Amino acid sequence: MKPILKWAGGKSRLASRICDAFNGPCEGTYYEPFAGSGAVFLHRKARGTIKRAVLSDANGKLMAFHRAIRDQVDDVIQAIAELPREDWRERYYEVREAYNKGPWEGPEHAARFAWLNRAGYNGLYRENRLGGYNVPMGSYARLTLPEPACFWQVSHLFRDVELLDGGFDLILPRIGQGDHIYCDPPYVPLTATANFTAYCKEPFGPEQQRKLAEMAEHAATKGARVVLSNHDVPLVHDELYVRARGFEMVGQPSVARAISRNAAERKAVGEVIAAIGPRKRAA
Numbered sequence: 572m573k574p575i576l577k578w579a580g581g582k583s584r585l586a587s588r589i590c591d592a593f594n595g596p597c598e599g600t601y602y603e604p605f606a607g608s609g610a611v612f613l614h615r616k617a618r619g620t621i622k623r624a625v626l627s628d629a630n631g632k633l634m635a636f637h638r639a640i641r642d643q644v645d646d647v648i649q650a651i652a653e654l655p656r657e658d659w660r661e662r663y664y665e666v667r668e669a670y671n672k673g674p675w676e677g678p679e680h681a682a683r684f685a686w687l688n689r690a691g692y693n694g695l696y697r698e699n700r701l702g703g704y705n706v707p708m709g710s711y712a713r714l715t716l717p718e719p720a721c722f723w724q725v726s727h728l729f730r731d732v733e734l735l736d737g738g739f740d741l742i743l744p745r746i747g748q749g750d751h752i753y754c755d756p757p758y759v760p761l762t763a764t765a766n767f768t769a770y771c772k773e774p775f776g777p778e779q780q781r782k783l784a785e786m787a788e789h790a791a792t793k794g795a796r797v798v799l800s801n802h803d804v805p806l807v808h809d810e811l812y813v814r815a816r817g818f819e820m821v822g823q824p825s826v827a828r829a830i831s832r833n834a835a836e837r838k839a840v841g842e843v844i845a846a847i848g849p850r851k852r853a854a
């Protein structure tokens with residue numbers, strides 16, 4: 572099941588390997604506190620390996636998009652049909668301006684969000700300091716929007732799912748025995764000078780990375796299994812997801828990063844899939 576959105580760092584291609592790291596179905600609640608496009612959730616839900624789920628993300632406009640898909644999908648499809656198609660290039664900045672005026676909840680918002688995601692540069696989501704979406708127009712021969720069937724399928728999978736705005740620590744007080752948590756934060760940069768994709772106004776620096784590793788350790792003590800993705804760099808192995816503190820490395824996939832500015836730079840980079848918490852396969 573592919574997500575509606577293209578999302579930087581989206582995990583469609585790795586969803587199956589990430590799911591394997593949970594070692595079986597989720598008996599408690601499934602949490603995904605860096606939801607993005609929801610690729611891993613959608614994969615697991617479509618396969619019936621989760622029942623209750625809570626998805627959250629610090630990008631509130633993204634979560635409002637998901638809520639509209641869950642609650643008002645037909646209105647969203649209708650609102651998308653009213654947005655430019657053939658003349659999308661001439662009208663890109665008009666739609667972007669309308670999006671930045673709001674409202675940032677409901678079907679109109681969701682329609683513009685999906686449209687800009689496909690018409691904007693490489694599916695990036697970036698805002699300026701004032702919270703204005705400022706991604707330039709993409710250079711596509713034609714605008715390709717997802718089919719209504721895709722919206723309906725995702726809406727169906729989101730039914731009864733809690734979709735919340737907020738930082739990853741929002742879920743901390745709720746975690747308990749049998750829960751599964753998939754954490755896909757903005758990655759540690761590959762080099763000291765590299766900047767990573769800005770999804771939100773607040774940067775996700777080393778302190779946030781450490782807090783997340785601590786949250787994972789805490790969740791494991793409560794009987795939850797946590798799976799985390801990040802770049803395969805020394806900071807991740809030696810300081811964040813450390814074996815001595817109970818983390819296991821369960822996968823080292825190489826994925827072609829699709830977010831680089833030019834195609835020549837889109838080479839494969841190493842990632843890690845780490846896990847902590849009970850390993851037992853459910854019977």
Ligand SMILES: C[S@@+](CC[C@H](N)C(=O)[O-])C[C@H]1O[C@@H](n2cnc3c(N)ncnc32)[C@H](O)[C@@H]1O
Pocket residue numbers: 578579580581582583604605606607608609610611627628629630737738739740755756757758770771775779
């Ligand atoms: C790598 S992406 C997640 C991609 C997702 N797994 C997918 O398949 O689409 C990271 C996400 O973390 C969110 N984010 C950034 N800082 C955050 C924070 N402090 N707390 C929660 N989410 C945050 C971003 O908005 C972004 O959607």
